[in-house]
Amino acid sequence: MQTIKLGNIEKLIIHTIGNKNNEDGVNFSDSLTDFGSVEDIIRKLVEKNFKFEELYQFYFVPNLDLNPMYTFISSIFENNSDQNFVEQTKNSGRYLYDKSTHPQIKPGELYVFYMNQSILDGEEVDCVGIFKSETKETVLKVENEQSNYRLRDIHGMNIHKLDKGCLVFNTERKDGYLIAVVDNTNKSSEAQYWRDDFLSVRPKKNEYHQTNEFLSIAKQFVTKQLDEDFDLSRPDKIDMLNRSVDYFKKHETFDKQEFEEEVFANNGVIESFRKFDQIYRQENEMELPDSFEISAKAVKKQSRIFKNVLKLDKNFDIYIHGNRDLIEQGVDENGRKYYKIYYNEEN
Structure with a gap:
């Protein structure tokens, strides 16, 4: 930067x-x-x-x-x-x-x-x-008129x-x-x-732009393409989004192959991502190298829009920040869906 x-x-x-x-x-x-x-x-x-x-x-x-x-x-x-x-x-x-x-x-x-x-x-x-x-702002100006004051409204540019x-x-x-x-x-x-x-x-086309664009590609793939190619639960997809951001937070330099292996960890998913990535770049006329310096500012901006919330009807919102193994999904004998969550201590 x-x-x-x-x-x-x-x-x-x-x-x-x-x-x-x-x-x-x-x-x-x-x-x-x-x-x-x-x-x-x-x-x-x-x-x-x-x-x-x-x-x-x-x-x-x-x-x-x-x-x-x-x-x-x-x-x-x-x-x-x-x-x-x-x-x-x-x-x-x-x-x-x-x-x-x-x-x-x-x-x-x-x-x-x-x-x-x-x-x-x-x-x-x-x-x-x-x-x-x-956009004009309105301020009140106090004017001194001999032994009295009067107020007059003035419209002008916001100075902030x-x-x-x-x-x-x-x-x-x-x-x-x-x-x-x-x-x-x-x-x-x-x-x-x-x-x-x-x-x-x-x-x-600097490190900020490259980091921002690749995180956008990863987010689009997980949220839009994965459902067409694989049967994944919502927690699994949130886990991939979390791992995508974590990779960029933990590394100073991006390497595409390393990213794919750490985040997707499955040959079928990796192949699907590569096809999606190629098509996405062509459709958006985007040129990105497979290796670049990571911008911490871009990671911070993008991480705000990576949704890690599991919404259950209108009753519960579960925020998943990591360790996918600590949440299980199932259906009870009455057909009601449930999630089982494991934890060490309550804060």
């Missing part, structure tokens, strides 16, 4: 971008925005919202140079004059407006800033930051949480730069225009 320390904001500009489908239009600034009194607030907003475990890169089919945002950002890095910065941010705003056609997309302010002296793995790099404010944003670091240009992305408002697939349509980015 890259070590990143953000630098100083050199220049900032704000534009307003509406929803094209609603014919909201755009409103561009012709000059830079004075941000001196709020620079610390903007820096804290950026530092709080951006995570650098999973990084992205611009891409475009058939050629990276055809990605409009890649072109606009490259121009800013090549020519950092105020005039060119303003012009390229307007180009970015026009392009964002063209992509803002889904009815769920709200109008908002587009902030673009240039940051210098950021440190990435010990090297100084410049950075272009872009974020859009769509970003709606959408990206940081583009001026490194690895030929591969599409290094980019951090945040999108906290549109989680549904039909509305994820920021990352896919506007930026056109994809995850950088």
Whole structure:
């Protein structure tokens, strides 16, 4: 994982971008925005919202140079004059407006800033930051009127949480730069225009991405494919999910053959997994090596969504964390299903 320390904001500009489908239009600034009194607030907003475990890169089919945002950002890095910065941010705003056609997309302010002296793995790099404010917060302002006070409501941007944003670091240009992305408002697939349509980015193929993707493959196999090929109980499948996560927690380096033998421990299951893995990679256009360094951050993220709960009607939830031998399944003489659980001590 890259070590990143953000630098100083050199220049900032704000534009307003509406929803094209609603014919909201755009409103561009012709000059830079004075941000001196709020620079610390903007820096804290950026530092709080951006995570650098999973990084992205611009891409475009058939050629990276055809990605409009890649072109606009490259121009800013090549020519950092105020005039060119303003012009390229307007180009970015026009392009964002063209992509803002889904009815769920709200109008908002587009902030673009240039940051210098950021440190990435010990090297100084410049950075272009872009974020859009769509959700407005309401605060009450107290105004002193001679011998009395009055309250007035003011609507503005949340200074703690970003709606959408990206940081583009001026490194690895030929591969599409290094980019951090945040999108906290549109989680549904039909509305994820920021990352896919506007930026056109994809995850950088580092250890975080590789760990995350392979754990996803293992989870999909156990939860969706195993039932078609084998007659396994729910505790058996939970046990496989637990062993999958445990392998990544206990090892620093991933080895596919070793993983298969430790987690599945059955030639038939291993063969089924290999077929599923191959088809899954082809369908999702995914390239993964059979050996890579394991990212502890990715393991921690994925382990949260690996369900190890055995739900029995609406009466019981049994959490299975390990040692499959301590739980037995059966049916009594009256046809009622049961689980028998063994333990050493009660906590």
